[in-house]
Amino acid sequence: MTAARGYLRYTAGKLGGAAVSLLAVLVTSFFLFRIIPGDPVKALTHGTPTTAGQLASLRRQFGLDEPLWRQFTEYCAKALTGDLGISYQFRAPVGELIAEKAPATLLLTGVAVLVYSAVGLWLGARSAWRHGGLGDRINTGVALTLWSVPSFWLGLLLIITFSVGIGPVPGLFPTGGMESGDATGLGYAIDVAHHMVLPVLTLVAVGYAQTLLVMRSSLLDEMGGDYLTTARAKGLRDAVVRRRHAVPNALLPTVTMIFINLGHVAAGSILVETVFSWPGVGGLFYQALSVPDLPLVQGLFMVFAGAMILMNLLADLVYPLLDPRVRR
Template sequence: MTSASTPAPSVVPADPARTTEGGAPRTRTSASLPYLRHAAAKLVGAAVSLLAVLVTSFFLFRIIPGDPVKAMTHGMPTTAEQLGTLRHQFGLDLPMWQQFTDYCAKALTGDLGTSFQFRAPVGELIAQKLPATLLLTGTAVLLYSALGLWLGTRSAWRHGSLGDRLNTGIALTLWSVPSFWLGLLLIIVFSVGTGPVPGLFPTGGMESGSGETGFAHVLDVAHHMVLPVLTLVAVGYAQTLLVMRSSLLDEMGNDYLTTARAKGLRDDAVRRRHAVPNALLPTVTMVFINLGHVAAGSILVETVFSWPGLGGLFYQALSVPDLPLVQGLFVVFAGAMILMNLIADLLYPLLDPRVGR
């Protein structure tokens, strides 16, 4: 009588997604380590970029022609002693290296100095003008990002059609138009007396100044926003459209879309649930870059439409030159771009797990 042999236990291959390279089970901590390393590298890169911005902002604007101390006197007769007193008051008589170290030490604590032109802290001036810029450029960025994504998706999905050629041609034409020229053209057409529809929109400013309150004030500001927002949208949506179109065209040749159609999914569902999400990564970069421009505003458009934002303030400071104000605005503009790029870099691994591994 022979005894039945006990069968050997079957070996189940380890799931690579649940194990480390050595075969040990992958814990939640070990799974998050690549993302933490990715995030740490991006944070260090952002800090180095911000330091480079501080150095650049100090030395770059000191090569601008003009004497800021003489500009502060507004052409009034002044003696050499009075000019020397002003230079000493603002620290311009110190050695360059000492001016630089003082500037960096104050900037790292949030002190951006005192404006030569307005005799007020730079931080306060920026805080006063920032809401107007956020309102104008924030509205424009949201509109042209949404418009570019929508038209770029439709153009790529109907590649070669009449609509695709029209969308691409119009976008490229508007993208090549200088924003200040388009703004002036809109003022001629819709505002001044020589246009076909004169007086439809204001020529500039943020409000009429007639003392409206509540909803009437909101309508007044919106009325003043129409032309500058239209200018920014017309010039800005093309970039998002072209990036989204190119990215989606690259995805359309992949086999997974054919598989999705073979499973019976409708064409709209294939585009919405499969193609577009995988094509969004380059467009996310573009959207966050555009969001970084929100704080900077548009110097040319704000100047053309006399919009009371940071762009117009930068133009005023540059014409003096008002060194502390120009440097402070430059740091804010560049810092906003660095922050938005950092957020985009941190979001990439969440949108596509292959990034940062």
């Protein structure tokens, strides 16, 4: 009963912190994008002859003629009820636009997160267990290199090499998009998978490196523990000691990494989606930011930040289950 009460108290504190974070995001999402240079109305009417009266009418229609404090209170009142407003450029509810683009992003980044989390955990554990060896040096060197590479730059290199073709390497994959538009059924699934190869590879190459390095560092910290010596003294095989004793105790920092990566699933990768013309929320955010389309930018920022806060909250709630000392 005492343990359950302690966990409930711990959970209540984390929920309160998440609520405060969401309120901070609500305020930040409004004021942050108000300092972006540019006039949304002029950007939307660029290249179209427009009178001063028409510009004033559009500002009134978008509510931009209201005092800033009134815009803020109206924005907060709507956001707290789930109304993210109407996009300036698409003239559609922001929530519907995000819901329309979300499946493509969830597919792309979801697959990438699953792959690079599994690969990073496995290689990180093996590198730490055999630290100092040739395999560890190669894995660590490759991981550090890929972690330092900007994702958009790596994506462009992959497009040049495997889409356009270079030297003896022919163009094997599409340069962008999610589908060719002329397939159905199983053919459609294969077509989408074909388009996913390069953007997923880009995300995996950068993401697995970070997971590997965090897992390696965490496991190295555990390898001097007395409990591992005791496990070996009992006659357990080295692989069993690593899998059942060392790795579970090294997972706390990596759990945070995995949950943060899951939070990124909602946001996608803005640069990677833009480079590969992937029709997800990352590309939508780039379009919105270029105007700037304030309701759409604010709505996407709320979704991105909300997903990260939720995943951090879940990580905090899982910690005590992995290590009861955390709730103390």
